[in-house]
Amino acid sequence: MSYQSETPFDNIESTLEYVNQLLAATQEAQDQIETEIVRAADPQLARRKQALQLVNYKLEVSVKFRPSVQCVNSRRG
Numbered sequence: 001m002s003y004q005s006e007t008p009f010d011n012i013e014s015t016l017e018y019v020n021q022l023l024a025a026t027q028e029a030q031d032q033i034e035t036e037i038v039r040a041a042d043p044q045l046a047r048r049k050q051a052l053q054l055v056n057y058k059l060e061v062s063v064k065f066r067p068s069v070q071c072v073n074s075r076r077g
Contacts, residue, residue: 033052
């Protein structure tokens with residue numbers, strides 16, 4: 001009887017795949033937010049620009065995960 005994985009965290013490979021997909025989605029969102037920040041250059045959109053900058057700042061937290069993922073990938077051999 002073979003084991004059926006119940007979560008994406010049952011083994012290191014599926015965990016890394018999940019985290020890599022999450023990082024890619026976060027990067028895509030950050031790229032879109034940066035584009036929207038440029039579009040919000042009009043002074044009438046200052047409040048929107050501030051909100052977008054806050055979102056962008058919070059998305060930058062994901063950058064801190066990349067070195068950890070790379071380290072785990074390099075140790076897998």
